[in-house]
Amino acid sequence: MEGYVQFLALLVSALLVGFVSVIFALVWVFQYRGGLSWDGSAQEFNWHPVLIITGFVFIQGIAIIVYRLPWTWKCSKLLMKSIHAGLNTIAMILAIVSVVAAFDFHNASSIPNMYSLHSWIGLAAVIFYALQLFLGFAVFLLPFAPVSLRAALMPIHVFSGLTIFATVIATALMGITEKLIFSLQNPSYSASPPEATFVNCLGLLLVIFGALVLWMASRPHWKRPPEENLKVLQPIGGTPEDTEAESTATDGSNANKSELKMNSEAARKQNFKLDEAGQRSTM
Amino acid sequence: MEGYVQFLALLVSALLVGFVSVIFALVWVFQYRGGLSWDGSAQEFNWHPVLIITGFVFIQGIAIIVYRLPWTWKCSKLLMKSIHAGLNTIAMILAIVSVVAAFDFHNASSIPNMYSLHSWIGLAAVIFYALQLFLGFAVFLLPFAPVSLRAALMPIHVFSGLTIFATVIATALMGITEKLIFSLQNPSYSASPPEATFVNCLGLLLVIFGALVLWMASRPHWKRPPEENLKVLQPIGGTPEDTEAESTATDGSNANKSELKMNSEAARKQNFKLDEAGQRSTM
Numbered sequence: 379m380e381g382y383v384q385f386l387a388l389l390v391s392a393l394l395v396g397f398v399s400v401i402f403a404l405v406w407v408f409q410y411r412g413g414l415s416w417d418g419s420a421q422e423f424n425w426h427p428v429l430i431i432t433g434f435v436f437i438q439g440i441a442i443i444v445y446r447l448p449w450t451w452k453c454s455k456l457l458m459k460s461i462h463a464g465l466n467t468i469a470m471i472l473a474i475v476s477v478v479a480a481f482d483f484h485n486a487s488s489i490p491n492m493y494s495l496h497s498w499i500g501l502a503a504v505i506f507y508a509l510q511l512f513l514g515f516a517v518f519l520l521p522f523a524p525v526s527l528r529a530a531l532m533p534i535h536v537f538s539g540l541t542i543f544a545t546v547i548a549t550a551l552m553g554i555t556e557k558l559i560f561s562l563q564n565p566s567y568s569a570s571p572p573e574a575t576f577v578n579c580l581g582l583l584l585v586i587f588g589a590l591v592l593w594m595a596s597r598p599h600w601k602r603p604p605e606e607n608l609k610v611l612q613p614i615g616g617t618p619e620d621t622e623a624e625s626t627a628t629d630g631s632n633a634n635k636s637e638l639k640m641n642s643e644a645a646r647k648q649n650f651k652l653d654e655a656g657q658r659s660t661m
Numbered sequence: 662m663e664g665y666v667q668f669l670a671l672l673v674s675a676l677l678v679g680f681v682s683v684i685f686a687l688v689w690v691f692q693y694r695g696g697l698s699w700d701g702s703a704q705e706f707n708w709h710p711v712l713i714i715t716g717f718v719f720i721q722g723i724a725i726i727v728y729r730l731p732w733t734w735k736c737s738k739l740l741m742k743s744i745h746a747g748l749n750t751i752a753m754i755l756a757i758v759s760v761v762a763a764f765d766f767h768n769a770s771s772i773p774n775m776y777s778l779h780s781w782i783g784l785a786a787v788i789f790y791a792l793q794l795f796l797g798f799a800v801f802l803l804p805f806a807p808v809s810l811r812a813a814l815m816p817i818h819v820f821s822g823l824t825i826f827a828t829v830i831a832t833a834l835m836g837i838t839e840k841l842i843f844s845l846q847n848p849s850y851s852a853s854p855p856e857a858t859f860v861n862c863l864g865l866l867l868v869i870f871g872a873l874v875l876w877m878a879s880r881p882h883w884k885r886p887p888e889e890n891l892k893v894l895q896p897i898g899g900t901p902e903d904t905e906a907e908s909t910a911t912d913g914s915n916a917n918k919s920e921l922k923m924n925s926e927a928a929r930k931q932n933f934k935l936d937e938a939g940q941r942s943t944m
Contacts, residue, residue, distance in 0.1 A: 568776050578777070585828065
């Protein structure tokens with residue numbers, strides 16, 4: 379793998395920053411906000427930031443980069459798809475429970491629901507995430523969708539996944555802003571008490587975590603190699619996914635077929651180099 | 662250009678959504694917040710959202726996709742770089758003026774500066790944007806940087822540009838949240854007065870604008886073709902940038918040089934197909 383050490387360093391940094399973010403969320407609610415409970419009180423609301431940061435940010439981030447881990451490249455594609463879908467399902471469940479906690483608290487305290495930009499964009503993110511999970515399951519995990527449909531939807535699936543992830547982080551930042559303004563009174567948020575500074579740092583950690591995940595996910599040379607290459611690692615028989623990958627690679631309209639039969643590893647290198655050249659050409 | 666009609670539809674949508682966002686910002690401050698002035702009052706602060714949305718969101722978004730416009734592909738790379746840098750410089754100046762307006766208002770009203778997460782991440786975005794602009798100018802616009810340095814920095818330049826853009830939108834959403842909470846009293850934000858609903862819609866427009874720009878910027882087949890192809894359009898003589906593009910395309914370590922001399926258009930098609938296959942392989 380090209381740049382393996384750099385990848386490892388970034389992975390460890392992302393896991394560390396993500397893990398510290400979860401710890402920060404727990405310290406925030408236990409040290410400053412009275413801990414956790416499930417009784418309609420402000421302590422029930424506290425599940426909201428804890429579960430969003432644990433599930434919707436940290437676990438979703440891991441689900442995004444799980445295909446990038448080079449030691450998983452010898453695992454079957456189906457297994458990796460299941461892990462990706464499983465992690466996203468866990469994140470989805472935690473996000474839904476966290477939204478229920480916020481609604482419960484609002485209802486018990488007669489605070490209106492769904493008035494803020496945070497709630498509008500947050501609910502939209504949850505709905506799009508559910509849709510993404512359902513479509514991903516139906517099209518890419520179940521074996522029924524034709525290869526042409528998978529090929530057409532994959533760029534949209536990748537882009538919408540990364541966009542939802544970035545939107546979730548933006549929504550978390552709005553949520554932190556709201557919560558600090560509403561809950562800090564005497565001293566207020568503007569007086570920068572220790573809680574304000576501490577939770578601002580949590581916000582910064584979320585941005586750094588998001589940037590690390592998006593960088594790892596968007597480097598073309600850190601992608602899981604096409605199945606054709608993986609056959610070298612797994613020479614005994616093929617998997618159903620092989621057909622999918624090969625069909626996609628040859629799903630050309632005008633391309634010269636002999637070009638497409640070039641050695642796959644050389645093609646990946648070529649791909650990366652041309653991609654870099656393409657990026658340069660945009661400057 | 663592959664998918665020209667789709668590109669045009671997205672471009673028109675992005676321009677429309679961006680333009681409507683600027684109009685919404687103006688309606689917000691003139692209809693609900695007493696208009697604009699420069700006297701330390703709340704009307705001076707109003708320059709802050711107007712200039713951020715006009716410059717740091719809309720103009721920065723256009724600067725990002727300016728290389729994608731197919732009718733500019735016959736223009737020299739140097740001209741397009743200058744337009745890209747010029748638009749970003751305008752956005753930078755508007756962002757700085759808007760920050761001065763916010764500080765002036767805070768100082769005149771004895772409101773502390775730099776206490777909120779919005780201000781922390783916003784100032785970080787301005788600093789990184791200035792750094793990005795300076796480095797982009799020094800490395801890619803001035804003719805002194807070696808090709809190897811340009812090739813190494815280009816992926817970082819592209820990624821950090823898109824990340825700063827997304828961060829600016831996230832910061833704008835936090836700013837909208839803050840401003841609505843602080844300025845809406847009786848009825849409060851939670852009572853959903855018309856201003857709250859209107860400005861929430863502005864927030865949604867910013868998210869849609871961001872997603873459209875990021876989609877257009879990240880489609881590999883909508884990138885400006887490498888200079889080698891453009892020579893077909895401009896057969897009379899070469900430009901200094903040609904060397905840069907060619908050098909980058911051949912800046913390989915282990916790649917077979919004969920592979921790299923394949924026809925450039927076929928290579929782009931191959932590149933796109935392999936990229937799609939690569940994206941599929943990540944599922």
